[in-house]
Amino acid sequence: MKILKRLTVGILILVAICLIFPPQGKAETKMDFYLNWSTPYADHIAIFVALRKGYFKEQGLDVAIKNAKGSNACVKVIGARKDDLALGMADTLAILKAVGRGIPIKSISAVYQSNPTAIISLKKNNFNTINDLVGKSLADSPTSMTYYFIKAGLAKSNLDFNQIKFLAVENKAKDAMLMTGKADAIAGTANGQAVNIEAKGHAVNLITMQDLNIQAYGMCIIANDNMLKNKEVIEKFMNAYVKGIQFQRNNPQEASVLFQKEVPLKTLDIVSKKNIMNIKLMESKDALQNGFGHQTQEAWEILQIILYENKVVDQKIDAAKFFTNDFMVPETKTVFK
16 A cells, blocks of 8 residues: 555656656757848748748748848858758849859759749730730840840740830839830839739739740749758758648638738738739649649750850850759649649
8 A cells, every 4th residue: 555655656746747847859950041032022921831830840940031132142141051951042043143153052942933024014005915015115124134034035936126125224113114104014023013013003914934935933942062961851841831832822811911920011912912923933834743843954944045145144054953853842742733
């Protein structure tokens, strides 16, 4: 009887100790994710969904979101990371130029299968194809990425660049020129300027890169060569990120509400419209067949040729150096189901 009492007392003491000092679980792996801008914007919705919904924690990751001042800054930061864990987001131009300069990075997922570049015009002008631009004015910055894509689109349609009236302007001036009728069309982004112009009461028409049969990726997730060795960590990250993408696609309004808290200066209406456009940019025949974020050497080669022919890069290298599909986790196959 005394032995039973002692055993009972011992169990109670053990329970009390566990309540006061609960056993610690396995420590979460700390890592950083760099945005490609100084503040979050709609391209980053899935990252914040995964963070706020606890998807990273489910994978045993403690992800700190940090800001870089643009894609060019992001590739430099990621390329320089050596002994710690970090991923980032950057556009394809920055990736291609960085790899060409020897910065050791690769794209591990082409989030946007189609570049958001578009020819934007007011709906009342009824421009539906690139041929409608012949003899019309188009405003853009000659140093903008959109400028090179439009030139490539014209060439692909057997049109000479001189067949349109090109107006060289600063990027910040383009929206006003279109809305005031000083330009018949502008080169911009379907998920940026187009949404902002419509929010100001002007219905627009878009001629997208898909309309021009140009597949050039948009935003991608990047890693440096050292990080690529951490296969397990990257796969855990992608599991959580893809879950965030699925939530963004299946619950666009709820995802927009969640994200808008990160950027209160943007209205929920604008965030929601950009979100819908971004969801469309994720789709392509290749991604539908092979999974979210899948990349091909052909698409990277197309981008490289466009930039080389426009003297944005001064050399061509093996396009396989720009990307890897090694981190296509099984969940990527379910995104478009």
